[in-house]
Amino acid sequence: MSDTHPTSLAERLAARFGDTLDISTVRQETTAELAASDLLAVATALRDEPAFRFTELVDLCGIDYLGYGQTEWDTQTISSTGFSRGVEGQAMGRFDWAGRPREADQPRRFASVVHLLSIEGNCRLRLRVFCDDDSLPVVPSLTSVWPGVNWFEREAFDLYGILFDGHPDLRRILTDYGFVGHPFRKDFPLIGNVEVRYDPEQKRVIYEPVSIEPRVLVPRTIRDDADLMQARAEAADHWREN
Amino acid sequence: MKAGSTEIRNYTMNFGPQHPAAHGVLRLVMEMDGETIVRADPHVGLLHRGTEKLAESKPFNQSIGYMDRLDYVSMMCNEHAYVKAIETLLGIEAPERAQYIRTMFDEITRILNHLMWIGSNALDLGAMAVFLYAFREREELMDVYEAVSGARMHATYYRPGGVYRDLPDRMPQYRESPWHKGQDLKRINSWREGSMLDFLDAFTADFPSKVDEYEELLTSNRIWKQRTVGIGVISPELAQQWGMTGVMLRGSGVEWDLRKKQPYAKYAEMDFDIPVGVGGDCYDRYLCRVEEMRQSNRIIRQCVAWLRANPGPVMLKNFKVAPPSRVDMKEDMEALIHHFKLFTEGYCVPAGETYAAVEAPKGEFGCYLVSDGANKPFRVHLRAPGFAHLSSMDTIVRGHMLADVVAMIGTYDLVFGEVDR
Numbered sequence: 024m025s026d027t028h029p030t031s032l033a034e035r036l037a038a039r040f041g042d043t044l045d046i047s048t049v050r051q052e053t054t055a056e057l058a059a060s061d062l063l064a065v066a067t068a069l070r071d072e073p074a075f076r077f078t079e080l081v082d083l084c085g086i087d088y089l090g091y092g093q094t095e096w097d098t099q100t101i102s103s104t105g106f107s108r109g110v111e112g113q114a115m116g117r118f119d120w121a122g123r124p125r126e127a128d129q130p131r132r133f134a135s136v137v138h139l140l141s142i143e144g145n146c147r148l149r150l151r152v153f154c155d156d157d158s159l160p161v162v163p164s165l166t167s168v169w170p171g172v173n174w175f176e177r178e179a180f181d182l183y184g185i186l187f188d189g190h191p192d193l194r195r196i197l198t199d200y201g202f203v204g205h206p207f208r209k210d211f212p213l214i215g216n217v218e219v220r221y222d223p224e225q226k227r228v229i230y231e232p233v234s235i236e237p238r239v240l241v242p243r244t245i246r247d248d249a250d251l252m253q254a255r256a257e258a259a260d261h262w263r264e265n
Numbered sequence: 266m267k268a269g270s271t272e273i274r275n276y277t278m279n280f281g282p283q284h285p286a287a288h289g290v291l292r293l294v295m296e297m298d299g300e301t302i303v304r305a306d307p308h309v310g311l312l313h314r315g316t317e318k319l320a321e322s323k324p325f326n327q328s329i330g331y332m333d334r335l336d337y338v339s340m341m342c343n344e345h346a347y348v349k350a351i352e353t354l355l356g357i358e359a360p361e362r363a364q365y366i367r368t369m370f371d372e373i374t375r376i377l378n379h380l381m382w383i384g385s386n387a388l389d390l391g392a393m394a395v396f397l398y399a400f401r402e403r404e405e406l407m408d409v410y411e412a413v414s415g416a417r418m419h420a421t422y423y424r425p426g427g428v429y430r431d432l433p434d435r436m437p438q439y440r441e442s443p444w445h446k447g448q449d450l451k452r453i454n455s456w457r458e459g460s461m462l463d464f465l466d467a468f469t470a471d472f473p474s475k476v477d478e479y480e481e482l483l484t485s486n487r488i489w490k491q492r493t494v495g496i497g498v499i500s501p502e503l504a505q506q507w508g509m510t511g512v513m514l515r516g517s518g519v520e521w522d523l524r525k526k527q528p529y530a531k532y533a534e535m536d537f538d539i540p541v542g543v544g545g546d547c548y549d550r551y552l553c554r555v556e557e558m559r560q561s562n563r564i565i566r567q568c569v570a571w572l573r574a575n576p577g578p579v580m581l582k583n584f585k586v587a588p589p590s591r592v593d594m595k596e597d598m599e600a601l602i603h604h605f606k607l608f609t610e611g612y613c614v615p616a617g618e619t620y621a622a623v624e625a626p627k628g629e630f631g632c633y634l635v636s637d638g639a640n641k642p643f644r645v646h647l648r649a650p651g652f653a654h655l656s657s658m659d660t661i662v663r664g665h666m667l668a669d670v671v672a673m674i675g676t677y678d679l680v681f682g683e684v685d686r
Contacts, residue, residue: 050353052619078505081653082620082631084646092616092637116322138620138633138648142505142521149620171508174656197310197685207318241324245638246613 032146035074040065054149059162062152066168069139069148077139077148080165083175085183086134089124089209090114096242116213116239123210133160133185137172154185164190182207212237275303278667282311286389286671289681291655293670300666305659309652312685320645324611325351326424328645333419335647336683339378340410341370342625343683344423346647349529350621350634351425354614357586361531362577363427368531369465369568370413370422371623372561376472377406378626378678379554379561383479386551386675390492395482402475405456405468412436412461426587427580432572434460462569469566476558483551493547497661497673500545507657510650511628512553513677517545523624535564547676554678557626585612611640627651627678649683 030038033048036055043065045056057065069077095110095117113124137150154160164187165172176187177196184205187193195202204211214235222229278295281287290311296304316335320328332343345367352358359367384399407417412433414420422429436457439445445453456467483489499509504517514521522539524532540556542549580587588607589600616638622631628650635644654677662670 049617050619054618079510080508081510081622081629082508082633082646082648084633084644084648086635086644091643094639115318136633136646138631142519145526147620149618169508170506170660171653171656174652178652195310197313199310206315213318213322239322241610241640243639243641244610244613246640 032144032148036148039068039072039074052147052149054151056151056153059152059155062150062163062165063168065150066165070168075141075148076143077141079140079142080137080169080172080175081140081147082138083165083172083179084136085179085185085207086136087132087183087207087209088134089132092245094243094245096244098244098246110242114239114243115209117237119212119214119233119237120216123212125210131155132157133183135162135179135185135187137165159186160184161186161188163188164193166190181205184208280670282308286674288385288674288679290685291674291679291681293658295667295670297667300668302662302665302667302670305662305670307655307658309655309681310685312681314686316686317645317647321642324640325614325642326607326611328642329424330419330421332647333421334682335649335686336378336625336627336630336651336680337418338381338680339374339626340418340420341367341374341422342378342623343630343647344421345371345530346621346623346625346630346632347634347645348423348425349623350619350632351614353619353621354617354634354636355425355586355612356615357426357581357583359427360578360581362431362572362575363579364530365568365571365575366428366432366579367423368535369565369572371530372564372568373406373409375561375626376558376565377403377410379558380406382554382626382675382678383483383551386672386678387483387489389671389675390489392482392486392489395479398475398478398482402472408436408457409461409465409468412464424580424587426583427578429580431579432461436461436464462573465565465569469562469569472562473559476555476562480555484555490548492668492672493551493676495544496547496665496669497676498544498546499657499661503657503660504545507660508653509628509657510653511624511626512550512557513628513650513654515539516542516550516553518542523622523629527622529623531568532564535567537561537564547672550676613638613640614642622648625650627680627683628654630683647683647686649686651677651679651681651684652686655679655684 032053033046036044036046043057043061047054069075095114131153133154135152139148139150152162154162162185164176166176167189174196176190177194179185180187180193181195181197182205198206204216214233214237216233217230218233219228219230275296275298278297280293280295282290282292292308292311294306294308295302316331320331329344329347332347333340335343380399380403384396387395410420411417414422414429438454438457439450441450456464499517501517501519504514504519518541520539520541525539537560540553542553584603588604593600594604614636616636618635620631620633622629630650631648633646633648634642637643662673
C-alpha cells in the first residue's frame, strides 16, 4: 500500500489528535483506539481534513472480547503424569442457553471496529471504540458522517446488541423476524435456542426448542510454536532433499 | 373516501423473497405512488447462516469451504481474502507459482461472475438469449474449476501457504451422450486434448469473439439502452458516501481498483487496464463489466504463459500449514505426526488482527481476522461488497419507476450468499 503523503499516517494522526487516539502500527496496518465520546469529532475530521480524506467507510463490525486468550486445553504446563489430556472450559459451541458462561472476567467486552479507506491518499485506517458499559453497550452512530454505515451498524446491533446512539433506524437486519438475543455474542450458544420445522397437522411453520446437543470436535488451544520457527527448523531437518 | 372524489393514496408493495428478479432471497417492501417508488426498504438476512460464528468455532483451514458459499458465483476470490488474512498473521507467503495460479483463478472467477451477471441481468430486463450464450462459456470455465479442484463451484482450492495442488496436466474429455455427440462432441473435445493450460490457451484465444457476441446482442440494442441509460445514476460522491467499491464505484468515474492500487498476488506484474465509466448509470456499469471480461482474459493469458515456463512448488514446505505427502507419511514418523496434528488440531495463528481485502468481481471483499493465538479464529468478519451496495438501494431508487428497480438490483450484481453471510 503506497501512501502519497511524506509523513506516515500514524505520525499525522498523532500530530493532529494527540492523546485522543491510541495509535499502533503493526504490519503496515494502522489502528487507532479512542473513547466513544471523541468518536464523532475525530470521524468528521478524518473525513474532511486534507491530511486524511477518509471519504469511504469500508466496514464496521462488532466484537465481543469475552474469553479472549482463553484455552480449553492446557498444553503449557506438565505434571508428573505428563501433559493434561482433559478439555476444560466453556468455549464456543460447548454450552446451551441454560449453561452459558455468566461471570464476566473481561473488563470491557464489546467494541465497534471501523475500517476507513482514503481513495485520495491510498491508505487505510482502523478505529476501535470500546463500549463503557457491558450491560448496555452504547457507541455514537456514524451515520451522520458516512451514511453508508447504516446497515453495518444495524448488523452490529443485531448480532452483538451494541446500541448506536443517533442511528435513524436501528432495526435487526440479518436474523429472523422476531428473533430473541444477539447471536454472535460469545455467551450465545452455537446451537441456538429455537429450531424451525413445518408441522403438517397445524399446516404451518412452527418454532420449537433446539433438539441438538452442543458438540465440539476440536478443542481450542494456544501454542507457543505459532511463530513457525520450529516448523522451519523441522523442515530443514527432515526434507533435506527439497 | 367521499363519493366522486379521486383521492390517490400511496400503497405498499411487497417484492420477493421468491421472485426470479430478486436474485435469490431479497425481500423488498416498497411504498409506491402509482408506478413511482417513494421508499424502498430491502429486507435481507433470509440466507443468513452465521458463517462468521461458525468460522470462530472451527480450526482455520476448516472454514475455507465456507468462503466459497458466501458469494457463490465468485468462489475463489472469497477464499483468497480469507487465506490472505491468515497468511498475513502467520507471516508466510505462498510460493511464486501459487501466486500466479491464484491470480489466474481470480480472473477466471471474475469472468465466471460477469458471465452470470450479464446473463441474469439481461434476462431480468427481457433479453433471454444472452443468458444462454453466457452459460455456454461459463460451462467451459466450470470445467476448469472441476479439473483443478474436483468441484464445479465450491472449490476449497486456495490454502494458507499456497494452493491445494498443481494444475492438472490433462483436461477430462466429454463422453458421447444424447447431449454431446457427433461434430459437437468433437469440437468440445478438441480443446481438451492437452493440459489445462492448453485448454485455457484455446479458451482465451476464442473468448474475445464471444464477448463480441454478447455486445452484439446488447451494446447498441435499443431496448437495452432504454432500460439502462440514465437509470440508477450514482455520483462519485454518493458512491463514496455509501461505501461502494468495484464496478459500482468505477462506473461513476472513480479510478479505484485494488489490483492496481494495492496489488496483491501477482497483479503488480500483470499488464491490464481498468475501465472507468463516465455517467454512473446502469449502462456505464454494463460497459465496465464487459470490458473487465476482456481485461481478465488478457491477465489469464499472461499467467498461462508464465505458468507454462516456470514449474515449481505450489505449496510451502512448512509442516505447520501444509500436509506432508502420503509417501512421506508412510515412511517418516515426523511426517505422520505433522499430518495428524494438522488435520486434527490445525495450526495456531499468532495473536493479532488484520484486514485483508481483494478486488472481488463485485467490489472489495474483505476479511477482518482477529486471532488470540489459538488454533481457531477469535473473530472473523467478512466485508461483503453486496451488503454495502444494497444498503444504498433506498437512496438511489427513490423517484424511479418500479421496472427500474429490477434494473438496479441487476446492476448491483447481488448474490445473497455474501449479503446475508
